[in-house]
Amino acid sequence: xxxxxxxxLIGAILLAGLYATMSYGLALIYGVMKIVNLAHAGxxxxxxxxxxLLIARLGxxxxxxxLFIVPVFFFLGVLLQRYVVRRVxxxxxxxxxxxxxxxxxxxxxxxxxxxxxDTRAITTRYTLATFQAWGTSxxxxxxxxxxxxxxxxxxxxxxxxxxxxxxxxxxxxxxxxASKLVGINxxxxxxxxxxxxxxxxxxxxxxxxxxxxxxPDFGRSHLLKGFCIVVLGGLESIIGVALGALVxxxxxxxxxxxxxxxxxxxxxxxxxxxxxxLMPEGMMGLVAKLKRS
Numbered sequence: 001x002x003x004x005x006x007x008x009l010i011g012a013i014l015l016a017g018l019y020a021t022m023s024y025g026l027a028l029i030y031g032v033m034k035i036v037n038l039a040h041a042g043x044x045x046x047x048x049x050x051x052x053l054l055i056a057r058l059g060x061x062x063x064x065x066x067l068f069i070v071p072v073f074f075f076l077g078v079l080l081q082r083y084v085v086r087r088v089x090x091x092x093x094x095x096x097x098x099x100x101x102x103x104x105x106x107x108x109x110x111x112x113x114x115x116x117x118d119t120r121a122i123t124t125r126y127t128l129a130t131f132q133a134w135g136t137s138x139x140x141x142x143x144x145x146x147x148x149x150x151x152x153x154x155x156x157x158x159x160x161x162x163x164x165x166x167x168x169x170x171x172x173x174x175x176x177x178a179s180k181l182v183g184i185n186x187x188x189x190x191x192x193x194x195x196x197x198x199x200x201x202x203x204x205x206x207x208x209x210x211x212x213x214x215x216p217d218f219g220r221s222h223l224l225k226g227f228c229i230v231v232l233g234g235l236e237s238i239i240g241v242a243l244g245a246l247v248x249x250x251x252x253x254x255x256x257x258x259x260x261x262x263x264x265x266x267x268x269x270x271x272x273x274x275x276x277x278l279m280p281e282g283m284m285g286l287v288a289k290l291k292r293s
Contacts (some may be wrong), residue, residue, distance in 0.1 A: 005257075007136040012253035014142040017149030019245035020260030021207060021220055022258050023229040024152060025200035027241045030230065031173040032193040033089070035096040039080075040226065041219030047073060047205025049115060049215040055122050063144060063187045066206045070199045077198025085194065086187070111216035121213040145207045147202050152203065153242050160238070169193050221265070230274040234282030243283055247271075 012071050022044065054060040060068070084103070088095040096162045129140040159168035171179045172189045179186050207217065212218075229248055233240030248268060255267040275282065 016249035017146030022204035027104030027199035032139035037153035041223035043201040044205030047202040048209035074199035077195035081194035234284035
């Protein structure tokens with residue numbers, strides 16, 4: 001089998017931007033609230049449909065559609081945390097897991113009722129657009145998604161490290177009780193963090209809709225890969241998520257050469273199992289241990 005290795009690696013790096021974008025929200029919500037957001041897949045699916053309506057029906061520029069989608073999903077995330085998720089915050093962890101799983105199933109079935117089970121795709125003048133670099137054709141859509149992923153990482157890091165709200169989110173993630181003692185409104189901070197996490201999932205869904213076809217079941221496999229990335233990078237590290245996304249994308253790309261294309265998902269979940277067994281704190285936890293030793 002003749003494989004263009006440079007093209008394969010470039011494709012993997014571009015894919016890593018998408019993987020990171022769809023995983024930031026999972027890591028942020030878990031870091032602050034210690035809950036696993038199984039509704040993440042449903043949010044990405046609904047964002048894809050919203051992008052479809054904006055772009056295919058209303059004629060919005062595909063690269064401007066996320067600017068409308070992100071605020072909507074942030075607001076929805078705040079409301080969801082305030083009126084639904086907060087009710088189970090003090091319950092055993094299984095309660096929030098089942099609650100968000102139920103919300104995902106509701107979102108999925110509502111989508112079936114409204115949009116049917118037909119597969120949709122967004123086709124624009126950018127869909128097949130490419131340019132040549134290093135002797136390889138690069139998709140414009142995938143490059144834009146990669147750039148957005150990098151920008152999301154930079155903006156999120158700056159927000160968490162240099163704003164009062166961002167620092168309050170980090171403090172709440174480290175110790176919620178101590179944060180209350182120093183005057184932080186942790187309930188409000190959790191609302192904001194959950195809203196940002198849902199907004200990031202919406203951003204990912206709107207970007208993925210420009211690359212992949214989708215239906216009401218869309219997002220399931222990407223949610224599972226998101227778990228792999230978050231565990232690989234470190235459950236509470238945004239930088240770790242970006243590194244985990246890059247490692248996973250490269251591993252999947254190289255599996256095409258070393259194993260076979262059909263086993264890409266096997267590679268992803270084998271990495272998940274291996275990381276949980278060998279270094280459950282992820283790559284960033286391993287780096288921290290090496291620095292202390």
